[in-house]
Amino acid sequence: MKSDKLKFFVFCLVVLLAPLPLSGSYLTNVLVFVGVNSILALGLNLLLGFAGQISLGQAAFFGLGAYGSGVLTSAYAFNPWVAMVVVALAVAAFAFAIGFPVLRLKGHYLAMATLGVGVIANIAFNETVDLTGGPSGLSGIPNLAIGSFTFDTDLKNYYLVWGFALVMILLALNLVNSRFGRGLRAIHDSEVAARVMGVNARLMKVQVFTLSAFISAIAGSLYCHVMTFISPTSFGFNTSVELLTMIVIGGLGSVYGSILGALLLTMLPEILRTFQDYDIIVYGSLLIVMTIYMPGGLVKGVPALFRRLIPKKAKEGANA
Amino acid sequence: MELLNQVSQFVISGLATGAIYALIGLSFAIIFNSTGIINFAQGEFVMLGGVLTIFCINALQLPLLAAICAAVAGTTVIGLVFERLAIRPLKNATPLALIIITIGASILIRGVVMLLWGKDTKALPAFSGNDPISVAGATLLPQHLWIFGVTILVIVGCRLFFHHTISGKAMRACSFNPRAANLVGVSVGRMVLFSFVISAAVGSLAGVIIAPLTMTAYDVGVMLGLKGFCAAIMGGMGSGLGTVLGGLILGALESLGAGLISSGYKDAIAFCILLLILFIRPQGLFKKGETERV
Numbered sequence: 001m002k003s004d005k006l007k008f009f010v011f012c013l014v015v016l017l018a019p020l021p022l023s024g025s026y027l028t029n030v031l032v033f034v035g036v037n038s039i040l041a042l043g044l045n046l047l048l049g050f051a052g053q054i055s056l057g058q059a060a061f062f063g064l065g066a067y068g069s070g071v072l073t074s075a076y077a078f079n080p081w082v083a084m085v086v087v088a089l090a091v092a093a094f095a096f097a098i099g100f101p102v103l104r105l106k107g108h109y110l111a112m113a114t115l116g117v118g119v120i121a122n123i124a125f126n127e128t129v130d131l132t133g134g135p136s137g138l139s140g141i142p143n144l145a146i147g148s149f150t151f152d153t154d155l156k157n158y159y160l161v162w163g164f165a166l167v168m169i170l171l172a173l174n175l176v177n178s179r180f181g182r183g184l185r186a187i188h189d190s191e192v193a194a195r196v197m198g199v200n201a202r203l204m205k206v207q208v209f210t211l212s213a214f215i216s217a218i219a220g221s222l223y224c225h226v227m228t229f230i231s232p233t234s235f236g237f238n239t240s241v242e243l244l245t246m247i248v249i250g251g252l253g254s255v256y257g258s259i260l261g262a263l264l265l266t267m268l269p270e271i272l273r274t275f276q277d278y279d280i281i282v283y284g285s286l287l288i289v290m291t292i293y294m295p296g297g298l299v300k301g302v303p304a305l306f307r308r309l310i311p312k313k314a315k316e317g318a319n320a
Numbered sequence: 321m322e323l324l325n326q327v328s329q330f331v332i333s334g335l336a337t338g339a340i341y342a343l344i345g346l347s348f349a350i351i352f353n354s355t356g357i358i359n360f361a362q363g364e365f366v367m368l369g370g371v372l373t374i375f376c377i378n379a380l381q382l383p384l385l386a387a388i389c390a391a392v393a394g395t396t397v398i399g400l401v402f403e404r405l406a407i408r409p410l411k412n413a414t415p416l417a418l419i420i421i422t423i424g425a426s427i428l429i430r431g432v433v434m435l436l437w438g439k440d441t442k443a444l445p446a447f448s449g450n451d452p453i454s455v456a457g458a459t460l461l462p463q464h465l466w467i468f469g470v471t472i473l474v475i476v477g478c479r480l481f482f483h484h485t486i487s488g489k490a491m492r493a494c495s496f497n498p499r500a501a502n503l504v505g506v507s508v509g510r511m512v513l514f515s516f517v518i519s520a521a522v523g524s525l526a527g528v529i530i531a532p533l534t535m536t537a538y539d540v541g542v543m544l545g546l547k548g549f550c551a552a553i554m555g556g557m558g559s560g561l562g563t564v565l566g567g568l569i570l571g572a573l574e575s576l577g578a579g580l581i582s583s584g585y586k587d588a589i590a591f592c593i594l595l596l597i598l599f600i601r602p603q604g605l606f607k608k609g610e611t612e613r614v
Contacts, residue, residue, distance in 0.1 A: 113598050116546075123588040248420055291417050
């Protein structure tokens with residue numbers, strides 16, 4: 001337990017200091033989106049990595065959060081913080097309601113059903129032109145502010161988004177080591193066995209689905225206030241698949257793996273910018289190769305690789 | 321009368337796209353029934369059918385029929401390679417891993433096609449002209465007839481193959497019980513490979529015959545694949561009449577919805593139907609009794 005706290009403390013320090021050497025360059029802007037994606041990946045990982053329930057419609061909750069906050073603040077002049085809370089709760093309630101029929105399904109069927117929810121939401125963002133601006137997007141969303149302090153630069157947004165991310169990470173770390181988290185992992189391994197042991201699997205699955213929708217909606221709110229402009233393309237099937245790729249690469253069932261995956265996959269298109277459309281091919285190959293050869297993701301795969309390469313160290317690691 | 325004519329027009333064009341959904345649904349069911357895998361890259365096989373045919377006609381100057389054969393053959397080879405490189409190495413795979421792998425493959429195929437042939441939508445010339453035929457107050461394109469004809473041929477062909485040839489029977493045996501099939505001398509691995517090959521061929525054929533109607537591009541596979549899956553679910557993942565009926569119903573409803581309500585919500589209609597069926601009758605509309613709890 002002590003090493004966990006130390007790990008989190010070191011991580012906080014890294015997050016705090018990371019933008020300093022960049023001095024407000026373009027990379028700070030990228031790191032803001034790494035933060036948003038980290039929150040999203042974390043939400044999906046709780047559902048998929050820990051409870052073993054796949055969702056290909058995570059972008060729907062992200063989009064509902066973004067559009068909810070965007071519309072309430074730009075058209076109805078809500079206070080952004082109030083809007084964020086209201087929208088996150090509303091999205092969570094929606095997820096709770098659809099969670100019961102959706103999570104009765106398993107495996108491929110669950111994947112298809114969540115995918116369906118995602119596609120329907122995306123079509124709704126495109127078609128409700130009066131509300132969302134349709135394909136041309138919604139603009140004029142205000143920045144978040146505390147009193148007269150407005151989050152209007154990349155650096156301020158960085159600390160805003162990562163502040164939220166750190167809270168979520170802390171919450172997730174506590175959650176996965178709790179009774180609830182152990183229940184989730186039991187469901188992942190064998191739902192039948194979990195039920196026999198007295199885990200209320202159906203309710204727990206819906207609860208974690210709701211929680212991951214809530215987290216995604218918060219990420220959506222942050223995203224819309226950081227961007228001040230949103231359009232339906234950010235909340236489509238591709239976004240859901242990107243999130244899936246992040247946690248598969250980082251590590252299913254690992255909190256820090258979600259962050260690592262979000263970091264790598266958000267930076268990748270920036271690095272590959274010279275190749276433009278190659279990133280989609282890299283995503284596809286990564287998904288296949290990682291699933292076959294490194295099913296635990298980088299977080300578990302790389303140490304395992306080292307252990308295999310340096311057998312002596314493995315013994316020391318096992319004793320420690 | 322105006323409305324009635326409109327409705328019959330919508331139904332007829334809807335049935336034609338529905339026949340395509342049925343074919344794609346069939347290609348889903350072929351893999352599912354011998355392996356228990358839902359191939360999320362199925363739509364990409366469909367896309368490849370159309371795109372490769374156009375490539376063969378434009379770049380290689382092949383006549384239409386030769387181009388179609390080349391495209392179907394090409395897609396079949398890709399299906400074979402896919403099974404060898406991505407599905408087979410994964411022993412004792414969980415459904416989750418298979419979903420992720422097939423999604424990865426679909427992204428990969430889409431990306432490669434986009435790089436090779438660009439993002440533009442392209443049209444394939446209709447097989448036998450565009451002169452409309454008048455049927456019961458509605459007009460029918462010759463391409464619609466091609467679609468119905470090919471669909472019927474493929475479905476009858478599959479039926480004959482699965483029930484009256486040794487290979488087909490062996491594949492069905494694998495779907496019932498792979499271990500028992502293996503014991504009586506069926507090579508399960510080979511049958512899985514077969515199912516990917518046949519499924520790629522059927523899927524790509526669907527892509528070829530719909531390309532003159534709807535145009536094709538690197539990204540049409542997702543929607544077509546999903547609707548094919550919807551048809552397969554309606555038919556209870558069987559490879560028979562259920563899937564065909566499912567596809568036709570889906571096509572007709574979608575076309576009616578697009579025509580009478582709003583074309584923007586066309587795809588949403590298909591997904592609402594998919595969700596309803598998954599929630600209410602996951603065993604399919606036409607299957608009696610519960611075979612497996614999903």
